[in-house]
Amino acid sequence: MTTTTTQPLLEAEHLTKRYEDGVLALDNVSFTVSPGQIYAMLGGNGAGKSTAINLFLNFIEPTDGEARIDGIASHRDPLAAKARVAYVSEQVRLYPSFTAIQNVDFFARLAGKTSYTREDYRQALLRVGLQPEAHDKRLKGFSKGMQQKTGIAIAILKDAPAILLDEPTSGLDPKAGREFVRLLQDLRDEGKAILMSTHDLFRAKEVADMVGIMNQGRLVMQRTRDELHGEDLEALYVRYMAGYMEG
Ligand SMILES: Nc1ncnc2c1ncn2[C@@H]1O[C@H](COP(=O)(O)OP(=O)(O)O)[C@@H](O)[C@H]1O
Ligand SMILES: [Mg+2]
Structure with missing residues (x-):
């Protein structure tokens, strides 16, 4: 019997970022995205979503840990890493x-x-x-x-084999949002590894194979599509945000 293992294309390993002014924007975050997978990173403003994406793109350097694209640490070999990823920013430039x-x-x-x-x-x-x-x-x-x-x-x-999208649905009307979800699913089915940050719980549940919830720089919940089946993602989201605040 042979086992085929799909090597993750995007890997955050103990990824940590403290900005120069002391803000701990990302605190020991680890996750992976494999080819043919959509990972939706949820979280409120300031949760650390853009920081995580910007570390993959080497726009900023990690304080600790690393972001790898196809096995290449972005801060060690930025050109090779960035050649393997396409990026769609919140504010298209x-x-x-x-x-x-x-x-x-x-x-x-x-x-x-x-x-x-x-x-x-x-x-x-x-x-x-x-x-x-x-x-x-x-x-x-x-x-x-x-x-x-x-x-x-x-x-x-x-x-590119990987696509990073930071709040891609924020400027889209409902029809465009639906078309966008279908497009992401096509790209996923073509084998792309897709990481997107979003505020949009509804779209995240609809499209994601894996959902992560970020709060104050930490990945406080991560679940597969199957684990989310029949779950009320909004209730979970509220619970994890509240739980973290209390804890
Ligand atoms: N360039 C920066 N310098 C200092 N602090 C920053 C910088 N960028 C983001 N932050 C801070 O890091 C935290 C995470 O921000 P960000 O990654 O933009 O969150 P999100 O994308 O989830 O809204 C916030 O507290 C934010 O104010
Ligand atoms: Mg952001």
């Missing part, structure tokens, strides 16, 4: 005076993808739900949701 196509072309090339055609860009933008009429319009006229979609198209075109 694209070029307002470029069109959607020009933006995806620019950022795809920046990620080293030089063989895409205009048709590939159109397909990627259609896939994330950006209507054809918008493809050649400048981003400055776009809603937050449309900009977010363009950012996700760029992430898809990078074709």
